[in-house]
Amino acid sequence: MPAAIAAARMGAKVLIVERNGYLGGNATMGLPWLGHLDRNGRQVIGGIAQEFNDKIKAEGQALGHSRCGLHNSVSICHPDWFKIIAFEYCRNENIDVLLHLESMETNVENGVLQTVTFYGKGNKVTVGATVFVDATGDGDVAYLSGCRYEKGHHNDGKLQPPSMLMSLIGVDEERLLDYLEAHPEQIAFNGSETACEEVMKAFREIGYQQDFTFEVQGFVRPYPQELQQPLIDFTSALGHWMLEEL
Numbered sequence: 001m002p003a004a005i006a007a008a009r010m011g012a013k014v015l016i017v018e019r020n021g022y023l024g025g026n027a028t029m030g031l032p033w034l035g036h037l038d039r040n041g042r043q044v045i046g047g048i049a050q051e052f053n054d055k056i057k058a059e060g061q062a063l064g065h066s067r068c069g070l071h072n073s074v075s076i077c078h079p080d081w082f083k084i085i086a087f088e089y090c091r092n093e094n095i096d097v098l099l100h101l102e103s104m105e106t107n108v109e110n111g112v113l114q115t116v117t118f119y120g121k122g123n124k125v126t127v128g129a130t131v132f133v134d135a136t137g138d139g140d141v142a143y144l145s146g147c148r149y150e151k152g153h154h155n156d157g158k159l160q161p162p163s164m165l166m167s168l169i170g171v172d173e174e175r176l177l178d179y180l181e182a183h184p185e186q187i188a189f190n191g192s193e194t195a196c197e198e199v200m201k202a203f204r205e206i207g208y209q210q211d212f213t214f215e216v217q218g219f220v221r222p223y224p225q226e227l228q229q230p231l232i233d234f235t236s237a238l239g240h241w242m243l244e245e246l
């Protein structure tokens, strides 16, 4: 998004091609945005990222930047509002958008990318441009174009394991938070071994044998009520998916 917005503002004719039915990538997963502040609390990310933050906050759907011992800062934004604001940007900045199309082929001549071909829902679309920005997160277009790449740890090729999010619904939040405050020794901050063992034991009892690590980064009381439900809905959907996978 920021590359498209910046290019449009500089007068370029811009087209975003996206495999999902909305824009925003992982910013729409419900994750907190990390690292807007440095370890001393000084703002080090601004520009279009900050514009997004400001616009979502103006809708009452973001909390601004809070300092965090682990990530320097976390910025909670409602993921669905990111999608809405992203489409507003496209409309206001005259950015064209094609959704539900995934890059599958490229045409490179004399080392210069000429076209990218996208497939989706029975369609095949070939796009030519003077400049391509590969914002796939994984370098898909560069890979398809034959660029050299590295993947995983340089010693053994291992990848960082993905995080799994889940939440419980039907919880009396006030009682839970009171309890956790009264029993801090039972909260697993950043993967306390006891909590990991407990969770692992519970999963083994229902027949899940693979090893995994479990991390609770903390329970936060200050979410405003209007942000809680969307976050809970979102994470519970992931939780259902996770249970089905087991």
Ligand SMILES: Cc1cc2nc3c(=O)[nH]c(=O)nc-3n(C[C@H](O)[C@H](O)[C@H](O)COP(=O)(O)OP(=O)(O)OC[C@H]3O[C@@H](n4cnc5c(N)ncnc54)[C@H](O)[C@@H]3O)c2cc1C
Binding pocket: 017, 018, 019, 020, 023, 024, 025, 026, 027, 031, 032, 033, 034, 035, 101, 102, 103, 104, 135, 136, 137, 138, 140, 141, 162, 163
């Ligand atoms: C499990 C996990 C947890 C993370 N936790 C956090 C966190 O808590 N906070 C944080 O700040 N960062 C977190 N990160 C890192 C953060 O998600 C990434 O740094 C960030 O999303 C990268 O942004 P991006 O725009 O490059 O790619 P993405 O956000 O991945 O966006 C890529 C976009 O391109 C689209 N796309 C991909 N391939 C194609 C294709 N072939 N054709 C067409 N479209 C395509 C995707 O649908 C998506 O919209 C996490 C990452 C992961 C994987």
